[in-house]
Amino acid sequence: MLPRFDPTNPIACFSVLEDVTTNVKQIQDSVLEAILSRNAQTEYLRGLLNGQVDKQSFKKNVPVVTYEDYRCYIDRIANGESHDLICDRPFSLLLASTGTSGGVPKLIPLTAEDMEQRILFASLYAPLVFKHIQGLSEGKSLMFYFVTRESETASGLPVRFMFTCVLKSVNPTNSFLWDRVQICPHAISICEDTAQSMYCQLLCGLLQRENVARLGAHYGSSFLKVIKFLEDHWHELCLNIRTARLSDWITDVQCVSAIGKFLTAPNPDLASLIEQECNKPSWEAIVRRLWPKAKCIEAIVTGSMAQYIPMLDFYCGGLPLISSSYGSSECFLGINVNPLSKPCDVSYTIIPSMGYFEFLEVDKDHQNADHDLAKNAPVIDLVDVKIGHDYELLVTSFSGLYRYRLGDVLRVTGFYNNAPQFYFVGRQKVVLSIDIDKTYEEDLHNAVTNAKLLLEPHDIMLTDFTSRVDSSSIPGHYVLYWELGRKFKDAKLELDRDVMEECCYTVEESLDSVYRKQRKHDKSIGPLEIKVVKPGAFDELMNFSLSRGSSLSQYKTPRSVTSEEAVKILEATVVSEFLSQKTPSWETREMHSGR
Template sequence: MLPKFDPTNPIAAMTLLEDVTTNVKKIQDSVFEAILSRNAQTEYLRGFLNGQLDKQSFKKNLPVVTYEDIKPYIDRIASGEPSDLICDRPISLLLATTGTSGGVPKLIPLTAEDLEQMILFGFLYAPLVFKHIEGLTQGKSLMFYFVTRESETASGLMVRFMITCVLKSVNPTNSFLWDRVQISPHTIATCEDTNQGMYCQLLCGLLQREYVARLGAPYASSFLKVIKFFEDHWNELCSNIRTGRLSDWITDPQCVSGISKFLTAPNLELATLIEKECSKTPWEGILRSLWPKAKCIEAVVTGTMAQYIPLLEFYGGGLPLISSWYGSSECFIGINLNPLSKPSDVSYTIIPSMGYFEFIEVVKDRQEAGHVPEDPVVVDLVDVKIGHDYELLVTTFSGLYRYRLGDVLRVTGFHNNAPQFYFVGRQKVVLSIDLSKTYEEDLLKAVKNASLLLEPHDLMLMDFTSRVDLSSLPGHYVLYWELGSKFKNAKLQPDRKVLEECCFTVEEALDSVYRKGRKNDKIIGPLEIKVVKPGAFDELMSLFLSRGSSVSQYKTPRSVTNEDALKILETNVVSKFLSRKTPTWELHELHSSR
C-alpha cells in the first residue's frame, strides 16, 4: 500500500513516486504477502488455498475469475452476510461500475482503507501536471464533476459510483485543499441535480474566467457534454451575469448558496464579452477564447475516449490534452508521467503499491488459417516484455483475487523498474458474423480512419455505436453515427458519396477474415452507416442514466444489443448509406499479418 505522505507537499509526492517505481518487485511481493496473510481466513481463500499462502500455491490453485464468478459472494454481502466471506476488513460500501456494456452495473467491494489509498493516489499524480505545465499554480481548476444519487442494498450497505464516493469523502468543514485548487465550491460539485450543478459550475467558471488555469472532467465524453450544455445555455448564463441574478429554475440549496459568493452584482462588461465570443461561428478554439489563461484540458482521452480527441482539439484551440491516470472501480493502477505527451502516445506507469498485478499475454485469435492459440501465459508485473499485449488481473485488499479487468495493455517501456503501458482497449469482441471477430480496438481505429473523410466537408463525428443486423442474409455490420457541423446552425446534409466512402474505409480497416467474408464467401453483407439526429446519443445516455449509470463515468457503448437502446437509435435515423465497393483481400495478407 502507498505510505502516507503530506498531500500539500509536492516534493514528498515526487520522492514517493520515484521510490515506488524503483522498488517494484519488493513492493509487489510485500503487497501479495499482506493481502494473503490478512485475508487467509476468508471463506473464499480457504476454499482454494487450504492454508497454503505461498505464491506458487496461489497461482496453481486460485482461478482467474470474472465478475460473474464472484458475484454470488458480493450478493451475499449485499444481503447482510459478513465481509469476511472475501475480506478481513469491513466493506464500507459497494462501488457501482458504469454498466453501459452489459446494461447492469457491477458492484465492487471497497474498504475504508482502500478508499483512502485511492485518494492518496490522486495526490500522488497531481504534482506531475504542475511540474510539466508552467503557470498552473497561478490559477485554479475548472473541473466538472457530477455526483449520482446513492442507493442502499437490502442490508443497508451504501452503493456509490467512484466519482461520487471521492467527492463525498471531502469533509465540507475542512475542505481547504478543494478550495485551494478548484474554481467551483464543493457544495456545487456535489449537487445531485446534474443540470443545476452543470449550470452553476459553468457560471462559476465564467465569473472567475481570469483565474481558470485548467479545464476538464473525469472523461472526455463528460467534458463534451458540458460543452454541448454550454452551447444550449450561454445566452441564459450571459443574462445572469448581466443582471447579477440567478435563473429561477436553479433552486437546489447547495447551488444557490455556492453561487451566491460569486454572483454578487451585475457585470455588463463580462456578459458582453462572453456574448461576443459565443456568437462567433465556428466555435473552434472557444475554450481558449473564454478562458484565456487556461493551460490545458484534463480528461481521460485513451481507449474508447480517443474518439473524442478531434472534438476536444477543435473546441480547445491548441490547449494540450492531459490524460493523467488509469484506473477503474476495482483498482487505481497507473499514472501518466509525461502529461504533455500526445494523446495517441500516452503510456501509464504502473504504481505497484495499489494491488497485486498479474498479466495474461494476449494473442488475438482471428481464426485465420485455422490457427488456435496456446493456453494463455500469466506473468507477474516485473516479467512483462516490451511490445507485448496483456490483459490485466488484479488482486486487491478489498477482496478481489485474480480478477480480470478486461483491459488490454501494451508494454511501451519502463520508468525505473516500473512497466509503462499503452491502453489498447477492452478485450472484447464487439461485432461478429460467422468467423469474423471485430474487437473494440479495431472498430475504434476503423471509425477514426473513416471520420477523417468528413473534415474537408466541415463535418465532425460527434459519437457512434454499432450492432450486427441479422434480419436479412447475409448479415452485416451497422454503425450509428451522430454528425455535427463546425458551423453553428448549419444544415447537416452529408454527401452520399462521402458517407459511402466512409463505409468502405471502415471495411478496408477491418481484419482479413472480415474482408474475406465480404469478398469471396458472401458471408457478410456491405457495411451500413445510419446517420442519426443530433441529440440521439444524449437520449441513449439518458436511458442508461435512468438505469443506474453515472454522468461523470458514462461511456457510450461501442456495440448495442439492448432493445430499448436500439429503439432510440432507430427512431432517430435520418439517412442510411451502404458500402458500394468490396474491400480488398489477398491470401498473402494472412501470412504477412501473422
C-alpha cells in the same frame, strides 16, 4: 500499500513516487503476502489455499476469474452476509462500475482502508502537472464533477460510483484544500441534480474566467457534454451575469448559496464579452477564447475516448490534452508521469503498491477473449512483462478480489525506473460478430478513425458513434450509428451519398482479414451500413443509461449496443442510411501482409 505522506508536499509526493517505482518486485511480493495473510481464512481463499499463503500456492490453486465467476459472493454480501466471505475487513460500500453485467452496473466491494489509499494515489499525480506545465499555480482548476444519487442493497450497504465517493469524502467543514485548488465550491460539485450542478459550475467558471488555469472532466466525452450544455445555455448564463440574478429554475439550496458568493453585482461588460465570443459563426477554440489563461485540458482521452480528440482539439484551440491516470472501480493502477505527451503516446506507469498485478499475454488474434483459453494461458508477473507485448490485466486487491480479469488490454511501452509503463489498447471484448469474424473495440475504433477522415474536407465532424449487428437481413451485416455535426453554427448538414458510401467501404477495408474474407468470398456477411442519426441522439442514449443507474462522470458511450431499448432509441433518430457499394479487398492485402 502506499506509505503515508503529506499530499500537500510536492517533495514528499515525488519521493514516494520514486520509491514505489524503483522497488517494484519487493513491493509486489509484499503486497501479495499482505493480502493473502490477511484473507487466508475467508471462505473463498480457505477453500482454495487450505492455509497455504505462499506465492506458489496462490498461483497454483487460485483460479483466474471474471465478474460472473465471482458474482455469487458479491450478491451474498449485498444481501447481508458477512464481509469475511472474501475479505477480512468490513466493506464501507459497494462501488457501481462503469462496466455492466446483464445491462446493470457491476458491484465492486470497497473497504475504508482501500478508499484512503485511492485518495493518496491521486495525490501522487498532482505535483507532476505543476512540474511540467508552467503557470498553473497562477490560477485554479475548473474541473466539472458530477455525483449520482446513491442507492443501497437489500441489507443497507451503500452503493455509489467512484467519483461520488471521492467528492463526498471531502469534509465540508474543512474544505480549505478544495477551495485553494478549485474554482467551483464543493457544495455545487456534490449537487445531485446534474443540470443545476453543470449550470452553476459553468457560471462560476465564467464569473472567474481570468482565474482559470486549467479545465477538464473525468472523460473527454464528459467535457464535450459540458461544451454542448454551454452552447444551449450561454444566453441564459449571460443574462444571469448581466443582471446578477440567478435563474429561477436553480433551486438547490447549496447551489444558490454558493453562487451568491460570486454573483454579487451586475457585470454587463463580462456578459457582452461572452456574448461576443459565443455569437461567432464557429465555436472553434471557444474554450481558449472564454478562458484565455487556461494552460491545459485535463480529461482521459485514451482508449475509447480517443474518438473525441479531434472535437476537443477543435473546441479547445489546441490546448494540451492531459490524461492523468488509469484506474477502475476494481483498483487504481497507474499515472501518466509525462503529462504533456501527445494523447496517442500516453503511457501509464503502474504503481505497484495499489494491488497485486498479473498479466495474460494477448496474441494478435485476441485468442484470450475465449475464457477457457485464458484459464490455461500462462500468467506473468508485473516485473516480467516485455516491451511491445500486449497483455490483459489481472487484479488481486486489498478489497477481496483475487486474480480478477479486468478486461483491459495494455501494451508495454517502456519503464519508469523499474515500473512498467503501459499504453491502453482497449477492452478485451468482441463488439461485433456475425459468423467466425470477431471485431474488437480497438479494431472498430481504428476503422472508424480511417473513415471519418473522408468527412474533414467537407467541414463535417463525427461527434459520436456506436454499432450493432443486424441479423434480420440475410446475410447479417454490421450497422454503425453516426451522429454528425458541422464546424460552423447553423450550417445545414448536407451529406454527399458518394462520400458516405465511401465511408462504409473504408470501414470495411480497415477491418481484419477474417471479416474481409467472409464479406468477399464466403458471402456470409452483408454490406456494412452507416445510419446517420439526428443531433442529440447520443444524449438520448446516455439519458437512457443514466435512468438505469449510470453516472454522468463515468459514462462512456458503448461501442456496440445489444439491448432492444437502446436499439429502439437509435432507430427512432435515424435520418439517413448508406450501404457499402463495394466489397473489400482480400487477396492483395494478404500477399502484402506476408501471411
